[in-house]
Amino acid sequence: MPYIDNARFDVSIIGAGPAGLSAAYILAKNGLKVVVLERGRTPGSKNLYGGRVYAKPLEEIYENLRNEAPIERWVKKERFSIMSRGELFTVEYSSQDSTSFVAYLSKLTNWMAQKAEEAGAVIVTDVRVDKLYLEDGVVKGVVSGDDILKTDVVIDAEGVNRLILERLGLVEKLNPSQVALGLKQVIRLDPVKIEARLGLSPGEGLAWLIIGQPTGFLPGGAFIYTNSSTISIGFVVFLDEACKRATKHVFDILEEFKQTPTIKNIISDGVLVEYGAHLTPEAGLDMSPPKLYSDGLLVVGDAAGLLLNLGYTIRGVDFAAYSGYLAAKTILKAHSEGSYRKENLSLYQKLLEESFIMKELRRHRGISKILKSSEVFTEYPEILISMVGKLFQIQDSSPTLIQALRESIKGKTSLVRILWSMFKMVRAI
Amino acid sequence: MSEVKVMKKMKIDEALNANVWDVDHKPHIIVDYEKCRKLCDKRICTLLCPARCYTLTGGEILFSYEGCVECGTCRIVCPHEAVTWDYPLSGRGVQYRYG
Numbered sequence: 001m002p003y004i005d006n007a008r009f010d011v012s013i014i015g016a017g018p019a020g021l022s023a024a025y026i027l028a029k030n031g032l033k034v035v036v037l038e039r040g041r042t043p044g045s046k047n048l049y050g051g052r053v054y055a056k057p058l059e060e061i062y063e064n065l066r067n068e069a070p071i072e073r074w075v076k077k078e079r080f081s082i083m084s085r086g087e088l089f090t091v092e093y094s095s096q097d098s099t100s101f102v103a104y105l106s107k108l109t110n111w112m113a114q115k116a117e118e119a120g121a122v123i124v125t126d127v128r129v130d131k132l133y134l135e136d137g138v139v140k141g142v143v144s145g146d147d148i149l150k151t152d153v154v155i156d157a158e159g160v161n162r163l164i165l166e167r168l169g170l171v172e173k174l175n176p177s178q179v180a181l182g183l184k185q186v187i188r189l190d191p192v193k194i195e196a197r198l199g200l201s202p203g204e205g206l207a208w209l210i211i212g213q214p215t216g217f218l219p220g221g222a223f224i225y226t227n228s229s230t231i232s233i234g235f236v237v238f239l240d241e242a243c244k245r246a247t248k249h250v251f252d253i254l255e256e257f258k259q260t261p262t263i264k265n266i267i268s269d270g271v272l273v274e275y276g277a278h279l280t281p282e283a284g285l286d287m288s289p290p291k292l293y294s295d296g297l298l299v300v301g302d303a304a305g306l307l308l309n310l311g312y313t314i315r316g317v318d319f320a321a322y323s324g325y326l327a328a329k330t331i332l333k334a335h336s337e338g339s340y341r342k343e344n345l346s347l348y349q350k351l352l353e354e355s356f357i358m359k360e361l362r363r364h365r366g367i368s369k370i371l372k373s374s375e376v377f378t379e380y381p382e383i384l385i386s387m388v389g390k391l392f393q394i395q396d397s398s399p400t401l402i403q404a405l406r407e408s409i410k411g412k413t414s415l416v417r418i419l420w421s422m423f424k425m426v427r428a429i
Numbered sequence: 430m431s432e433v434k435v436m437k438k439m440k441i442d443e444a445l446n447a448n449v450w451d452v453d454h455k456p457h458i459i460v461d462y463e464k465c466r467k468l469c470d471k472r473i474c475t476l477l478c479p480a481r482c483y484t485l486t487g488g489e490i491l492f493s494y495e496g497c498v499e500c501g502t503c504r505i506v507c508p509h510e511a512v513t514w515d516y517p518l519s520g521r522g523v524q525y526r527y528g
Contacts, residue, residue, distance in 0.1 A: 048525055128515075128519070161501040181502050243473050246473065246477060251441050251479060271433065273432055275444035276528055279500050279501050
């Protein structure tokens with residue numbers, strides 16, 4: 001890290017993602033000397049997610065988010081579908097009010113980096129931090145190759161692959177039950193076509209979740225988000241279930257989904273401009289390090305397992321950014337007290353507990369387990385589509401709802417079992 | 430970086446070619462083929478690596494790091510610890526613009 005050797009920083013932050021940069025922004029704004037170390041060439045170049053951000057927590061951090069951030073479209077339509085045999089059963093919700101927007105995380109992160117730099121933070125890219133630097137068991141900086149950068153306190157915002165925390169022995173190696181794999185293609189398309197094909201008014205955004213066939217019936221779900229002039233399409237599958245059940249390559253599953261008539265019509269004439277993949281934390285509190293603070297160290301964002309997947313919605317970026325914000329508040333307080341020992345940094349845990357983050361994670365704890373263990377992704381889509389098909393595809397006689405259901409579940413499952421798993425799920429969500 | 434029409438089913442290479450890359454000279458992931466050969470019959474990496482960096486050639490695993498999107502899946506799903514995994518150095522690898 002040649003050009004920062006002579007500088008003296010109070011705080012070093014590992015990773016220029018939403019969590020690390022939000023921490024950097026608040027710290028720098030309050031006069032602390034902050035350096036963010038990013039392995040990518042530019043902030044955002046290694047970030048990837050589905051496509052939607054919930055705005056409120058971010059607006060607490062970035063006052064002018066609405067006017068300044070690179071927002072593609074505000075979500076005015078929520079669509080949820082179950083797909084089997086190429087047939088869809090859809091529920092849609094439209095509203096002129098919107099609490100979330102679609103954005104490219106690469107661009108949003110880059111904007112956050114600008115904000116942090118304007119506030120006085122130093123962002124150094126092309127630097128891969130390998131481990132933490134310790135003195136007598138106390139974190140006193142970071143190590144990259146042969147270089148040591150000493151700072152009073154470190155924020156670990158390294159993301160879901162927590163190599164640094166693993167090397168420190170603070171967490172065990174990730175296992176497939178703790179994460180999901182997300183794949184995404186970004187397809188450029190004329191905005192007029194996007195809006196016409198998806199039933200949107202000019203500028204309106206859509207968030208669409210589809211379960212069943214799109215993932216090859218692997219537990220998880222596909223997503224479609226509308227950007228200004230692209231469509232993001234992909235899916236997320238629970239990795240442990242994928243390990244057990246996958247019989248096809250994940251990319252081919254996505255390609256087959258794109259070939260279903262409904263989707264094919266939507267993306268027709270489109271041009272693929274990017275394909276990527278990323279892991280996402282799924283186990284929430286069950287994958288957090290035992291403590292999110294220790295002497296000289298705070299852990300934020302995905303590295304801390306702070307992500308909530310309720311099946312119909314995923315909240316990661318707002319959790320990450322807000323945890324960075326709370327870490328910054330903690331450090332400012334500790335700075336005024338003149339010590340970064342764990343007694344001072346434990347405030348972070350307290351602030352997290354009082355915030356929506358821990359409340360949400362506790363309220364929905366275990367949800368991904370329930371989702372995974374049910375037949376919601378495997379048997380039920382087929383049953384539901386078959387039942388709805390029987391109701392609408394009328395030949396001579398029209399069946400009653402219960403007749404249609406009975407016929408559709410014949411030989412597959414029982415009504416009682418379906419009701420039981422619905423009950424479990426409704427209770428957890 | 431070369432863009433692809435989405436009309437028909439794409440091959441993985443076409444999709445990866447749409448990306449901006451700055452591939453490192455040396456691999457950031459090392460695979461212990463001995464372990465693949467001796468211990469593994471399931472070869473789940475060949476189905477779950479989203480960039481298809483793991484392929485079967487003549488019944489043997491072949492790994493190439495060039496198209497790696499650095500997701501970390503192989504490190505986690507390999508049941509035999511055959512994958513030594515790190516991020517590429519100094520900004521190399523995939524360069525997401527629309528992540």
